[in-house]
Amino acid sequence: MYQLKTDPDLCRRCETTDCLARCQYLNLDPEAAKREKMKMIEGLDSIVLHQCATCYGCEEYCKHRNHPFYLIVGLQEKRGIKPAPEDFIREQVKLFAPREEAKITEIDGTPLSMCLFPKLKDSRIAGSIFEGTSVLMGRNFFCNLVYLHYGMHSLILERVENTINNFARHNIDELVCFHDECYALYASYAPAFGLEVPFRPVHLFEFLHRRLLDNAGKIKKLGLKVAYQRPCSTRLTPEKDHYLDKIFALIGVERVKREYDGENPLCCGAVFRAQGRGDLADDVQARNIGDMVQSGAGACVFNCPMCYMTLSGAVAQKGIRPILISDLCRLALGEDVAD
Ligand code: SF4
Numbered sequence: 405m406y407q408l409k410t411d412p413d414l415c416r417r418c419e420t421t422d423c424l425a426r427c428q429y430l431n432l433d434p435e436a437a438k439r440e441k442m443k444m445i446e447g448l449d450s451i452v453l454h455q456c457a458t459c460y461g462c463e464e465y466c467k468h469r470n471h472p473f474y475l476i477v478g479l480q481e482k483r484g485i486k487p488a489p490e491d492f493i494r495e496q497v498k499l500f501a502p503r504e505e506a507k508i509t510e511i512d513g514t515p516l517s518m519c520l521f522p523k524l525k526d527s528r529i530a531g532s533i534f535e536g537t538s539v540l541m542g543r544n545f546f547c548n549l550v551y552l553h554y555g556m557h558s559l560i561l562e563r564v565e566n567t568i569n570n571f572a573r574h575n576i577d578e579l580v581c582f583h584d585e586c587y588a589l590y591a592s593y594a595p596a597f598g599l600e601v602p603f604r605p606v607h608l609f610e611f612l613h614r615r616l617l618d619n620a621g622k623i624k625k626l627g628l629k630v631a632y633q634r635p636c637s638t639r640l641t642p643e644k645d646h647y648l649d650k651i652f653a654l655i656g657v658e659r660v661k662r663e664y665d666g667e668n669p670l671c672c673g674a675v676f677r678a679q680g681r682g683d684l685a686d687d688v689q690a691r692n693i694g695d696m697v698q699s700g701a702g703a704c705v706f707n708c709p710m711c712y713m714t715l716s717g718a719v720a721q722k723g724i725r726p727i728l729i730s731d732l733c734r735l736a737l738g739e740d741v742a743d
């Protein structure tokens with residue numbers, strides 16, 4: 405069985421307890437943050453286990469990479485604390501379960517994981533950016549990290565070994581991850597549990613940056629002011645975010661200042677709705693949209709397809725164009741993209 409690599413002594417010595425003190429949802433003062441953290445490293449119950457919004461933020465706030473959120477999920481599971489209604493969780497577990505053995509397909513070019521987004525493959529994987537890519541997707545290639553929102557390490561660990569093997573059987577050296585959460589599986593979650601990943605995960609930002617450089621002669625600067633809607637999964641791997649600024653510089657886009665960008669992003673609300681926290685979902689959606697409007701952005705760029713599906717209608721209603729980051733890059737290359 406895989407064990408989370410976390411060091412309780414690091415937490416005992418930690419002066420800031422930033423993981424909980426900076427939490428946007430729990431409102432703990434520094435002393436309460438320390439007290440609750442101490443309970444958790446002793447394996448005891450804590451209000452955090454019951455009230456955590458599963459935003460993943462503490463993984464980013466802990467500069468020691470001591471995996472506070474993975475610890476929370478482990479304790480929730482051990483103590484039978486469910487962050488979402490049990491019926492809903494049961495349904496989700498069944499819905500995304502692998503159903504048959506993965507077929508080996510021929511890889512002709514750069515392997516690209518599309519996770520569980522087949523519709524996006526048909527409508528968005530086109531043009532010079534994606535030329536020479538081979539798509540792998542479906543339940544057998546699903547990252548399963550969504551179950552972090554439902555307090556379920558055991559299910560993720562049970563399934564991801566197969567997911568990793570299914571990719572590895574294609575003898576790939578690197579894997580481009582269209583979905584940020586897939587990248588987080590290979591770059592954060594697997595190492596945190598000592599799971600070996602026999603290929604290099606490449607984040608979509610890095611891949612897009614690479615392909616824009618390859619097509620530099622075709623780039624037409626867009627001259628757009630863009631708000632970035634940062635998804636929760638990026639908080640597991642913040643180290644690749646600099647590629648976004650490099651992309652924006654190449655395509656002539658200004659990243660507007662938002663209250664909810666940088667290390668202070670707000671969830672799109674999809675998870676909260678799924679967890680039965682409708683009021684919280686309404687609240688974060690209203691704050692996100694209000695913040696975008698105030699920023700003066702003409703477009704909102706999404707990195708996560710789920711965030712895009714959740715917020716694009718409300719964003720468009722405010723006269724702001726919702727767009728996936730890959731489509732924004734394709735626009736800069738003069739290509740037509742679907743709305
Ligand atoms: S998880 Fe990180 S930030 Fe939180 S107490 Fe431990 S070392 Fe400090």
Ligand code: SF4
Nearest residue numbers: 427456457459460462
């Ligand atoms: S996951 Fe988010 S809500 Fe939960 S403790 Fe960490 S920062 Fe707070």
